[in-house]
Amino acid sequence: MKYPFDAFREDVIKKLSSLGYDNLRIEEPKEEIADLALPCFQLSRTLKMPPDKIAEEVASKLEAGGWIEKIEATRGYVNFFIDKNRLADETIKLILSLKDSYGKLDDKNKKVIVEHTSANPNGPLHVGRARNPIIGDTMARILKFGGYDVITQYYVDDxxxxxxxxxxxxxxxxxxxxxxxxxxxxxxxxxxxxxxxxxxxxxxxxxxxxxxxxxxxxxxxxxxxxxxxxxxxxxxxxSLNRLHIYMDEFVEESRFVLDGSVYEIIEKLASLPYAGEEGKAIYLDLEEFGIHGRNKKFFLTRSNGTSLYAARDIAYHIWKGNRADIMINILGEDHKLEAEQVRIALKLLNEKIPDVIFYSFVSLPEGRMSTRKGRVVYLDELIDEAISRAREELVKRGREENEKIYTEIGIDAIRYNIIKVNPDKAITFRWEDALSMEGESAPFIQYAHARCSSILRKADFHPLNHYDFTHQSEIKLIRTLAKFPDYITRSINSRNPAIIADYAYRVASDFNIFYRDCKVIGDDKEKERLALVMATKQVLKNVLSLLGMEALEEM
RNA sequence: GGGCCUGUAGCCUAGCGGAGAAGGCGGCAGCCUUCGGAGCUGCAGAUCGAGGGUUCGAAUCCCUCCAGGCCCGCCA
Incomplete structure (x- = not known):
């Protein structure tokens, strides 16, 4: 699938190439400035000309055309502007025809195993660990949408x-x-x-x-x-199902002991020059691989001959690697050293290496969560609280107390408030943040969707052959809708689902501005605007589903 | 002793080599004769932890330091 912005970018690259400029870094500036830009500062040295002169010369040699509406030189940059009319027309048509598939990327024919949660089954999940399944599930959804064949796995430490x-x-x-x-x-x-x-x-x-x-x-x-x-x-x-999180496969750790694969692997590792023995316990000396200090010895077995967790983890990864092209693990930051040791071992064995998304802990204002000290908030408590809070909000607004709706709002608020923060940022759990339902929050996005639904319920939509938009709030919204595929790519490349949470907010926010500025029903432009509302609703629905959230018709 | 991550306005966050540092919460002042106000607008609020360096250009890269989180078990 080629989306308008892809085509535009190709046109820009083609134009520059026609002047002999290849492999230059083109950047995406703030949208008020331009759609794409070529900074000329680096060329300045080789061409021995001031950047603004270069920009002017390049701009004067290029002509608009194709997806490019205008090319301008500004302060050392060559700015490229997309054909807004064409963008609007094609984007709306594309969304309305692709529907739930709008934003999807081409099939990659690659299998991905996303391992997440993998908590020891010795008690309930607490919110300190809740980040793991939410990141994992969201990432899995995004990868599927991005054209990968995805399987989620829970590694059960039995x-x-x-x-x-x-x-x-x-x-x-x-x-x-x-x-x-x-x-x-x-x-x-x-x-x-x-x-x-x-x-x-x-x-x-x-x-x-x-x-x-x-x-x-x-x-x-x-x-x-x-x-x-x-x-x-x-x-x-x-508990996870309540959050719309389901698991495709459960893999028991013991299988790698029972089938003997751990011991084969230990044997292989033990024959390497880095291997050593202390008593009868086998270890790898990782000094050469950048692990120094007193923890350079990576133990694989105990002196009684039995395997250690990390050794079984290596076996698990080899097994997984045989079943997937890409492995993605979601792990707490406390696993960084172990993951690094496993990575080195896999490399030594010439096996596939997993990508790891590490997340920082969720702690309480009083300190780290501890089941033992009774200093925990269980995920179930949080879910219950969020749902009851959502019900109060509904009552406060004099709306119908629909259980399905307030349950959904509560649950989605949790997912959103956790996923919107970059994984490597530590979170201090505060009820008011975790349950936030205004501003950058799930209900804000869902509300925009409900508003779209409400408008569409009141009018009849008929598609047009051509869509024409002129108001800047319309254009801004459409541009944001058109960028959806780019966000998918960015999120996948950086392995960061928070990017999609941010995108969802932008769509809702731009829609609210459009809603304020542009009357839909009864206006001269009703037909076009209904299409835009319809398209916005579709994009919101698609992005909400990536976040594991429900697109509510009313709330 | 060794290592990883984080530090952006009162609080929470985005930006992670390029064009007045972008949002949310809270504060103040406004917006219901318009399609749902969980909304919108405006104002105040930032020596981007500190100091050096690299670069035409640094919140972003490098070094040192400071603060916080996490790890360094023949645990998982």
């Missing part, structure tokens, strides 16, 4: 200390818990068992023994453990 502790707790402790949701009920056993383990040597040994048996590949025990963690995992997924 043989680590946390699950073993949970298992021990459930088997040995007798605790009455009223909670009906399994993740919330079982976490109490986990917490109790953790406490006991700290002060009771025997408990610790029993748990260690469970871990050891798992690592040795005790299928029966693993099955028993699965019976315990499964309901917890289902509880986690139930």
């Amino acid at each position: 043989m680590g200390r946390q699950v073993a502790t949970l298992f021990w707790g459930v088997k040995n402790l007798d605790i009455e818990v009223e909670e009906s949701k399994a993740d919330h009920r079982y976490v109490v056993f986990y917490q109790e068992a953790s406490k006991l383990m700290e002060k009771d040597e025997r408990v610790r040994e029993e748990i260690n023994n469970i871990i050891k048996r798992c690592e040795e590949g005790d299928r029966e025990l693993l099955q028993e453990i699965k019976k315990i963690y499964k309901p917890v995992l289902e509880g986690i997924m139930e």
Whole structure:
């Protein structure tokens, strides 16, 4: 699919090429300035001419044409302007004909596995971890839209200390818990068992023994453990489903022990010159790969011969890499070192390397979230609170108390408020931010969509052969609608879903300005404007679906 | 001791080599005889953490320092 701005960019490149200027960096300035621009400062040295002279000369040699309406030289830049009439006409037609597919990019014929969440199934998700599934799910949606074949995966750590502790707790402790949701009920056993383990040597040994048996590949025990963690995992997924997050596949860590692949990989790594042994434990010395200090030793096995988590992670990535062209992992920043170690190991084995989106933590004003210290806000609490807050807002506005609507508004507010911040930025959780429903927020965007729907309900839309727009608020809106595919590309290339959240806001904001300036129903330009409203509604719907949010007809 | 990330107005954020640093919240002043006011307009508010450097050009790149987060276990 070639979109108007793509065609325009090609025309600009072609023009410059006709003068012998190839491979120059063309930039996209602020839209009030121009649509594309060529800065001439670097050419200044080779051509031995002042930049403004170069710009003037280039501009004078080029003629408008094709998608280019006008070429101007300004202060050392050659500015290119797109043919606005054609842009408006073609963009509107394109949106109205492509509908839900508008903005999609060509099929890449590449398979992507997005691994996200992968939380230990020992209790409910708290909001400190909620960033992970929201980033992962949104990125997966964007990649699909961008033409990739995407599968989402949850890597289930079914043989680590946390699950073993949970298992021990459930088997040995007798605790009455009223909670009906399994993740919330079982976490109490986990917490109790953790406490006991700290002060009771025997408990610790029993748990260690469970871990050891798992690592040795005790299928029966693993099955028993699965019976315990499964309901917890289902509880986690139930919470995620509330946020419109679904998972395609669950991959159990134990499979890489059971099928022996971890040990094959360890053997291969152990034969490398970087390998070493301490007792019987095998490690790689990563000094040469830029990892210094006391953590340069990357251990793959324990001295009892069993594999370590990171070794299994390597096996998992090799397995994944055989099933995908691109791997994208969503990980908390605390996993940076481990991810780097795994990356080096994969490289040494000549295997595919994953891209990782790291996110910073969500903490509370009092400090980092901790289930143990009771300093947590669970995702379910946040969701419940958001929904009840959305209901209040509806009541406040004298609207109908429709459960489907306020549930949707509450949920989407959470998703939006989390996704709009770049992943590498730490977030301090504050209820008023997490539940924000005005300004840069989900309801702002949904409201624009509901407004479009409301207008369209009141009038009959008939398509035209040609669309003509003149008001600057119309043009600004259309330009924003036309840039949708560019934002998809940017978001995918930079692996940053926050870019799409920002785009959604811009569309809604530009629509509000258009709405203020341009009367639709009853105006001379009603037919054109109805088409523009229709197109805006479509783009809002498409972008909302990328964010996992619902396009509401009313709210 | 070693390393990664972040620092932009009272608060939250965008921009990450190019053209008066862009939004939101909060504050102040306005906008309902127009299609939904979860909206819109205007005003005030920024030595882009500090100091050096590279460059025709630095919030953006490099170095040093300061502050905050995160990691450095034969845990996961």
